[in-house]
Amino acid sequence: MPPVVFHKGKFMPLADASVGIMTHALHYGTAVFEGIRGNWNAEDEHTYIFRMREHYDRLLAGCKVMRIRLPYSAQELCDITTQMVEKCGYAQDIYIRPIAYKSEERVAILNLDPLASSFSVLAIPFGAYMDLEAAARCCTSSWRRMEDTMIPPYLKISGLYVNSILAKTEAVLAGFDEAILLNQHGYVSEGTGENLFMYRGGKLITPPVEDNALPGITRNTVSDIARNEFGLQVVERHIPRSELYLADEVFLTGTAAHLTPVGSVDNHLISDGNMGPITRQLQTMYFDMVRGKVPKYIHWCTQVATKLVSA
Numbered sequence: 001m002p003p004v005v006f007h008k009g010k011f012m013p014l015a016d017a018s019v020g021i022m023t024h025a026l027h028y029g030t031a032v033f034e035g036i037r038g039n040w041n042a043e044d045e046h047t048y049i050f051r052m053r054e055h056y057d058r059l060l061a062g063c064k065v066m067r068i069r070l071p072y073s074a075q076e077l078c079d080i081t082t083q084m085v086e087k088c089g090y091a092q093d094i095y096i097r098p099i100a101y102k103s104e105e106r107v108a109i110l111n112l113d114p115l116a117s118s119f120s121v122l123a124i125p126f127g128a129y130m131d132l133e134a135a136a137r138c139c140t141s142s143w144r145r146m147e148d149t150m151i152p153p154y155l156k157i158s159g160l161y162v163n164s165i166l167a168k169t170e171a172v173l174a175g176f177d178e179a180i181l182l183n184q185h186g187y188v189s190e191g192t193g194e195n196l197f198m199y200r201g202g203k204l205i206t207p208p209v210e211d212n213a214l215p216g217i218t219r220n221t222v223s224d225i226a227r228n229e230f231g232l233q234v235v236e237r238h239i240p241r242s243e244l245y246l247a248d249e250v251f252l253t254g255t256a257a258h259l260t261p262v263g264s265v266d267n268h269l270i271s272d273g274n275m276g277p278i279t280r281q282l283q284t285m286y287f288d289m290v291r292g293k294v295p296k297y298i299h300w301c302t303q304v305a306t307k308l309v310s311a
Contacts, residue, residue, distance in 0.1 A: 004087040005122040006080050011087060014122060022105035024115055029159025031101035032062030035255040038085055038094040038123065038304065041291040047085060047094065048292040048301040050255075052078050054217050059098060062155040067112040068100045070119050078302070081121055085304045088123050095126030095256065101158070129193075129256040130177060132283070135263025135275050136252070138191070140241050141167035141179040145189035145212045153189075153212040164192035178252065180244070180265065183212045188239040194254035195219035198239060198247040199278050208236040218253040221300070225285050232278070244268075249276030251283075258290075259283040 007017040025031040034055040038047045056074040063070055072080070081096060088094070103118035130136055143166050146153050151160045163181070171179035171192075180196060183189045188207050190196055195216040198205045204226050207213045226232040244250060250262035250270050259282055261275035270276075275283075288294050292301045 003122070003124070004084055005120060006084050007120040008118065011084065017120065017122070019103065020105045022107055023101075024104050024106055024109065025101035025158065027107055028102075028110075029157070029162070030066060030068075030112065030115070031099055031158035032059055032066055032068060033097060033099040033156050033158055034059045035156075036081070036096040036098070037126075037255050037258075037290065038090070038096055039290045039292075040090070040092050040094075041293070044292070045091070046292065047090070047304040048290060049082070049085065049096065049304060050290045051217050051221065051300050052081060052302050055255075056098070058155065058217070059100060062157055063100050063117075065152055065155060066100075066102075066157060068102065068117040070100055070117060072119065077119075077121075082302060082304055084121060085123055090123065090125055092125050093127055094123045096121065096123045099158075126256075128258070129254075130252075130260045132258060132260060133275065135261040135270070135273060136177040137175075137267075138178045138180050138250075138262050138265045139171050139174060139176045140266055141170060141181050141192075143167040143170065143179075143181060145181040145183045147184055147212060154209055154215055156214070168192040178260075178262075180241075182241060185211075186241065187211050188241060188244065189213050191252050191254070191257075194252035194257045194260065196239075197222065197251050197253065198244060199249035199276065200243070200247045202233070204232045204234045204278070205239060206234070206236055207239055211238060216254060218255055218258070221289075222253050222259060222282055222286065225289070225297075226282060229285055230278075230281060241266075244270075247271075249279050251276075251279045259286050 003014040056077040098121040102115040104116040167179040190213045245268040252260045263273040
């Protein structure tokens with residue numbers, strides 16, 4: 001079965017979904033997107049979409065800022081996405097990409113108000129974004145994280161991600177796995193597509209949203225399970241770059257990255273350079289949760305029947 005997407009108000013094969021070369025969002029980044037995971041549970045042969053409603057609430061908040069007007073509520077977007085995943089029938093982990101965008105085919109127009117808006121969503125097979133066992137080698141980037149007075153960093157606005165792409169490319173070309181962006185004051189903000197946590201002095205510490213960190217849904221999930229399941233104190237505060245070198249553990253969180261351990265920052269080993277015990281505990285609990293295996297958190301999962309189609 002060919003992949004199915006929702007585009008221009010209807011379901012269609014992925015191969016038939018396209019936009020014109022003059023589409024405003026292509027030229028100016030005038031779009032808002034989300035990344036949502038569908039996690040395959042081989043034991044009960046269902047896909048579990050994790051915290052889908054929260055993702056669509058954030059997408060609609062981004063639409064408000066970008067003056068993208070959609071004819072759908074958050075629940076209707078969830079229903080469309082569930083139907084699409086059912087039609088695709090993947091029997092494996094998937095990555096779901098909804099995008100709301102300025103779809104009018106007009107260039108040299110910098111006023112958002114007169115432009116038409118559209119919504120599309122697709123799903124693709126998607127495994128690990130980074131190695132979840134081998135601790136990542138990270139560097140702090142020469143590029144600084146975008147400030148709220150430039151583009152709101154707490155939303156997933158497409159144009160903003162040029163900032164992340166420049167930082168990620170710089171890191172990979174220098175031989176690292178990932179970059180960590182600092183804000184304009186020199187404090188740690190986040191990775192190029194992930195939030196950051198540091199375990200030090202018996203506390204789990206993460207940068208506050210005020211340091212231009214995305215209020216990540218996975219970030220929120222990990223904070224909750226750290227407090228409620230492991231009794232950890234979770235603190236939001238400024239993290240100077242050099243304090244990362246002194247951490248007992250560092251890890252990254254995100255929809256694509258899941259919960260990825262960090263083994264070094266700027267060639268400074270974090271502890272022994274391997275995944276730490278707190279990171280492993282949280283990662284194990286997280287993976288059980290997103291696959292619908294933890295009854296306490298099943299309300300965060302949308303179960304989808306599939307037709308057992310492999311890619």
